[in-house]
Amino acid sequence: MITRGFSGPRNKKISDDGRLPPGQSLTTGFPVLTSGPTPKVELDSWKFSIKLGVKPIQSWDWNSFNQLPQSSLVTDIHCVTTWSKFDTKWQGVMVDDLLSAAGYELDSLPTRFVLAHSVDGYSTNLPIADLIRGKAMIATHFDELPLTSEHGGPARLLVPHLYLWKSAKWANALQFTEKDVAGFWETRGYHMRGDPFKEERYGG
Numbered sequence: 529m530i531t532r533g534f535s536g537p538r539n540k541k542i543s544d545d546g547r548l549p550p551g552q553s554l555t556t557g558f559p560v561l562t563s564g565p566t567p568k569v570e571l572d573s574w575k576f577s578i579k580l581g582v583k584p585i586q587s588w589d590w591n592s593f594n595q596l597p598q599s600s601l602v603t604d605i606h607c608v609t610t611w612s613k614f615d616t617k618w619q620g621v622m623v624d625d626l627l628s629a630a631g632y633e634l635d636s637l638p639t640r641f642v643l644a645h646s647v648d649g650y651s652t653n654l655p656i657a658d659l660i661r662g663k664a665m666i667a668t669h670f671d672e673l674p675l676t677s678e679h680g681g682p683a684r685l686l687v688p689h690l691y692l693w694k695s696a697k698w699a700n701a702l703q704f705t706e707k708d709v710a711g712f713w714e715t716r717g718y719h720m721r722g723d724p725f726k727e728e729r730y731g732g
């Protein structure tokens with residue numbers, strides 16, 4: 529993140545530094561947006577899987593998942609409902625480390641797309657390029673504390689450079705797909721990629 533210092537005029541809008549995408553407003557709260565009820569996810573039966581099509585590649589229970597390398601990210605997040613939040617702090621397992629633990633090399637991944645799945649039946653599609661090389665994690669902590677269930681705890685996908693509907697809460701699988709298959713909101717008209725700086729809200 530680039531700090532601009534104090535040289536410029538101070539009486540301009542905050543969005544001047546380019547951090548706030550077009551059409552967004554800054555919030556200090558953390559709104560909860562879920563299409564249904566918050567599911568109850570037990571750690572004892574928790575499982576996260578990587579699949580290639582229908583073929584299971586690797587899965588982790590809560591203990592083995594937490595033994596994977598831990599990373600933290602401080603990042604801005606952007607919701608398509610027009611709120612953005614700066615400097616949110618997350619901890620979890622980078623998708624890079626997950627794929628490597630599943631035996632994949634980033635240079636030779638099996639397909640170009642994935643569907644992220646959740647225990648509530650939610651899904652969202654992403655180009656795998658948007659998840660690798662430091663861009664995304666399976667987050668288990670927010671602000672140093674275990675992720676609350678309303679925000680997707682015990683673990684959610686976090687893809688901060690895309691609109692937040694791509695960050696599947698209560699995530700339980702990443703599935704490589706041959707084609708870019710629309711997920712829950714994408715089937716209902718949301719954009720297939722969702723870059724907030726290009727205002728990729730609907731269609732496309």
Ligand SMILES: Nc1nc2c(c(=O)[nH]1)N[C@H]1C(S)=C(S)[C@@H](COP(=O)(O)O)O[C@H]1N2
Pocket residue numbers: 558559560561562563564607608646647648650678679680692693694695696697698699
């Ligand atoms: N499993 C699941 N993940 C989900 C959703 C959902 O309904 N179910 N809603 C999405 C949407 S539309 C948004 S904007 C963000 C909201 O995350 P938050 O509730 O932590 O702010 O979660 C996304 N992930």
Ligand SMILES: [Mo]
Pocket residue numbers: 561607608609692693
């Ligand atoms: Mo959303």
